[in-house]
Amino acid sequence: MSKLGTRTFTLLQTVTSVGLSALAWAVTGVRPIWNGSQPSDRQRIYFANHASHGDFILLSACLSEKERARTHAVAAADYWGKSRLRRFIAQDMLSSVLIHRQWTDEAQNPISIMLSVLDEGHSLIIFPEGTRNMTDEPLLPFRSGLYNLSMARPDVELIPCWIENMSRVLPKGQFVPVPLLCRVVFGAPIAIAPDEERRAFLDRARETLLALNPRPLRDD
Amino acid sequence: MPMMHETLILVVGLAAVLTTASLVAGILSWRAPKPLSSTLVNLNQRINAWWVMVVAITVAFFFGRSGMTILFALISFAALREFVTLTHSRRSDHWVLLGMFGIIIPFQYWLVWTAWYGLFTIFIPVYCFLLMPAITALHGDTERFLERVSAQQWAVMISVYCVSHVPALLTLDVPGFEGRNLLLIAFLIITVQGSDVLQYIFGKLFGRHLMSPKVSPSKTWEGLVGGLATSSLLGALLSFLTPFSPLQAADVAFIACLMGFLGGLVASAIKRDQGVKDWGHLIEGHGGMMDRADSLVFAAPVFFHTVRYFWT
Secondary structure, rough: OOOOOOOOOOOOHHHHHHHHHHHHHHHHHHHEEEEOOOOOOOEEEEEEOOOOOOOHHHHHHHHOHHHHHHHHEEEHHHHHHOEEEEEEEEHOOOEEEEEEOOOOHHHHHHHHHHHHHOOOOEEEEEEEOOOOOOOOOOOOOOHHHHHHHHHHOOOOOEEEEEOOHHHHHHOOOOOOOOOOOEEEEEEEEEOOOOOOOOHHHHHHHHHHOOOOOOEEEEHH | OOHHHHHHHHHHHHHHHHHHHHHHHHHHHHHOOOOHHHHHHHHHHHHHHHHHHHHHEEEEEEEEHHHHHHHHHEEEEEHHHHOOOOOOOOOOOOHHHHHHHHHHHHHHHHHHHHOOOOHHHHHHHHHHHHHHHHHHHHOOOOOOHHHHHHHHHHHHHHHHHHHHHHHHHHHHHOOOOOOOOOOHHHHHHHHHHHHHHHHHHHHHHHHEEEEOOOOOOOOOOHHHHHHHHHHHHEEEEEEEHHHOOHHHHHHHHHHHHHHHHHHHHHHHHHHHHHOOOOOOEEEEEEHHHHHHHHHHHHHHHHHHHHHHHOOO
């Protein structure tokens, strides 16, 4: 993580970001639905459901160019750090923040890594399910990162984002996307209530995200 | 250009109609209390979208057969994307869905481009009809099998096969009408889309008796009769574009617009079944591509075969 502190977009990252957003629009006609929140300059953690590698591209395509340039997706180092190519794609092209899901060394502590990115004024995209959801469940239980981040930086807004259909566009194991219409629903920010327990908050955050699904009955 | 005179009349005529609509909507919006009611906002959006659509079709018109083929291939793409998004599919359908976009659309429009009539008419209803479910079966996922393959068949029939009959009008050899087939497309689009607008206007002004309240809350007998009568008259007025006499043009327009009405009805039934109001959000104020094209989808093949049977 030597790049911390110099997290400005390189030319490659800018080109990639503009190109992928255009591609996302051409394939999925993606459009944001601001349902309870609005685009703003406030520092944010966007948390979303996760079923496809395309998820964060779709989400960033819905943000303004300025917001996109300071928003970084958090990705798993054990997947994206596996080979030089993957690391190049994740870090040099997509400017993702790589974290280790299984860590022992304190230098690899995901929460401190994410906090240091937040402290530079950046926004984050995180997938609290921790992995791509391949089950019939609409949403897996949340891991605790969301709670820990919000406890440490309560001023950062937590915005739930429901990504529709992306699991059909680019299912796990496929690399050619099927063109289907996608929407990203941005809900009202949530915050940890006074005295709220970790598990209670995580379950509430999960319910809030689920409630944004515009077509709950057809998400099979 | 052999059709310069007619093209000029069309462009000027359409611009005049749209300018009038924009002026009327502008005056209404100016005098209405602010903020504008949703009906007025929608009216303005619809008229603006019409400008964009007319410009897009006019540009394609000037590029002739290649312009029309590409434009309608793109329309098929947008319509198919809306259709597939709305229907049930599973992870194992991935390759069939990809083939619909990546193989069926390009191949069907290549057949239009090369005027290969024999294969154009059977490629989707025979070969795709049989091979798509075969591929799905080979994947071995039988969950809701019939529902999935039926939806796929419908998707390509409606969004690709039917739509491709519009540019296919350019491949017909009507004696004494050589080099003027683009005007047939103009005739079809103007009468059918005009009929949609006229049915809407007659329905709003005189609509009392709902035709099918379970399917659509806006389709009335008064709208249908008034819309069909006036669009047949419009067809007769536009007979100078076509190889038809004014009476024949009115008849052909009547058939096309009646099919167009049925297309809108079927599209409403599908949307109702899937629990949505619009197919998508591509065209501001109108909904998706299929919301605008549903009438053309049903009218095009029947119009194509009417002309082919009686005039070639």
